[in-house]
Amino acid sequence: MSTEAPARTTPVLELRGLKVHHRTRTGSIFRPNIVKAVDGVDFTVRRGETVGVVGESGCGKSTLASVLVGLQQPTAGEVLFHGQPISIRRAAERKRFGQDVAVVFQDPSTALNPRMTIQDILTDPLQVHGIGDARSRAAKVKDLLALVGLPYTAAEVTPHQVSGGQRQRVAIARALALDPAVIVADEPTSALDVSVRAQVLNLLADLKRELNLGMVFISHDIQTVRYVSDRICVMYYGRIVEEGPAEGIFASPKDDYTRKLLGAAPSLLHP
Ligand SMILES: Nc1ncnc2c1ncn2[C@@H]1O[C@H](COP(=O)(O)OP(=O)(O)OP(=O)(O)O)[C@@H](O)[C@H]1O
Numbered sequence: 001m002s003t004e005a006p007a008r009t010t011p012v013l014e015l016r017g018l019k020v021h022h023r024t025r026t027g028s029i030f031r032p033n034i035v036k037a038v039d040g041v042d043f044t045v046r047r048g049e050t051v052g053v054v055g056e057s058g059c060g061k062s063t064l065a066s067v068l069v070g071l072q073q074p075t076a077g078e079v080l081f082h083g084q085p086i087s088i089r090r091a092a093e094r095k096r097f098g099q100d101v102a103v104v105f106q107d108p109s110t111a112l113n114p115r116m117t118i119q120d121i122l123t124d125p126l127q128v129h130g131i132g133d134a135r136s137r138a139a140k141v142k143d144l145l146a147l148v149g150l151p152y153t154a155a156e157v158t159p160h161q162v163s164g165g166q167r168q169r170v171a172i173a174r175a176l177a178l179d180p181a182v183i184v185a186d187e188p189t190s191a192l193d194v195s196v197r198a199q200v201l202n203l204l205a206d207l208k209r210e211l212n213l214g215m216v217f218i219s220h221d222i223q224t225v226r227y228v229s230d231r232i233c234v235m236y237y238g239r240i241v242e243e244g245p246a247e248g249i250f251a252s253p254k255d256d257y258t259r260k261l262l263g264a265a266p267s268l269l270h271p
Contacts, residue, residue: 010083011044012214013068013101013182018043018077020063037063038074039238045182050208050215052229052246054222054261060238061218065186068216070097099129102175106187108167112159118145118170119155125177144173148203165196172203182214183207189224201228222261226250234258 020038038060045051053061066072067079070088078085081100088094105111112121122141126132132140142152148169150162159167168188175183185204189197205228208215219225225232225246232249234242234257242255253259 009046011080012047012082013045013216014078014080014083015041015043015064015067016078016080017041018064018067018079019075020060020067020072021075036238038067041077041235041238041240043068043233043240045214045216047181047214048208048212049230050205050217050228052225052232053216053218053235054220054225054232055235056220056261059235061220061235062186064235065103065184065216065218068182068184069101069103070094071103095129099178100180101182101184102178102180104168104171104175104183104185104188107191108159108164108171109191111171112167112174114158114160117156117158118162121159121170122155122174122177125174129178131178140177144176147176147207148173163196164192165200168192168200169203172200172207176207176211180213182216184216184218186218187220188217190219190221197224198227204228234261 018038018041019036022035022037024033024035026033041064043051043064053064055061063072067074073088080086081097086093086097088097116124119141122144123137126137126140131137141155145152145154150166150169150173154162154166154170159170162170183204188204189200192200201224204215204217207213215228217225217228229246232244232246233240234249234255236257242249242253242258249258250262253262
């Protein structure tokens with residue numbers, strides 16, 4: 001499934017020395033308790049590659065994702081887009097980032113507004129960013145639906161009138177609406193029926209190839225990550241403890257924690 005990693009071009013998205021620390025309510029002002037959700041991570045993704053991020057619950061995957069998509073300001077470290085440092089504190093950079101880096105969440109039932117038609121859901125990002133007119137937006141919706149393998153008639157219904165797998169296709173189409181360079185998919189198949197998971201994974205892999213996207217695929221399931229990723233980062237307690245080509249990690253894991261993950265529960269994709 002995975003394709004050969006692209007040549008060593010400049011990463012489209014990069015994190016350097018990323019830290020996200022949270023001060024919790026326990027502790028005191030003299031001795032605050034700090035949760036180190038992400039604690040010194042370097043990370044890159046290039047166009048045309050899928051980087052898998054895997055680790056158990058609480059290791060910091062979602063926190064990493066929220067920084068990658070500009071939803072959270074790190075405590076320390078840099079976020080670079082095409083080699084240029086960016087900050088979501090600056091409104092213009094935040095807007096640009098929202099256009100260039102898109103996210104697909106775990107559960108499309110909660111990520112999509114149940115009262116909007118799929119046409120409106122897909123038109124909304126274009127309107128918010130002031131892109132095109134009514135005619136070009138309608139054409140774009142048609143293209144997006146075709147891209148994710150949905151019939152044009154799906155535009156007329158609401159998300160709850162289609163199946164779970166089709167709903168996630170709508171969420172993927174919405175993520176593609178602004179022609180992003182990177183898609184961050186955070187557990188995109190975990191809430192889906194086992195029978196449709198492989199279809200959605202195949203769709204993400206096809207889109208990465210066709211659109212030359214940088215893809216970050218986050219999951220607790222190492223077999224699912226292996227299925228889609230060119231490169232894998234293994235996270236443990238807020239750090240990347242092992243990183244390398246997907247097949248290399250499986251053939252000869254170097255870290256004890258990676259070995260533990262590989263020996264753990266059977267894949268949710270192939271239970
Ligand atoms: N706002 C916050 N305040 C305090 N602690 C937090 C906050 N956000 C996350 N954490 C803690 O940071 C750690 C990493 O959380 P995160 O959600 O990123 O992990 P995860 O690997 O995505 O787990 P899951 O798969 O269960 O979502 C956890 O211990 C979590 O409890």
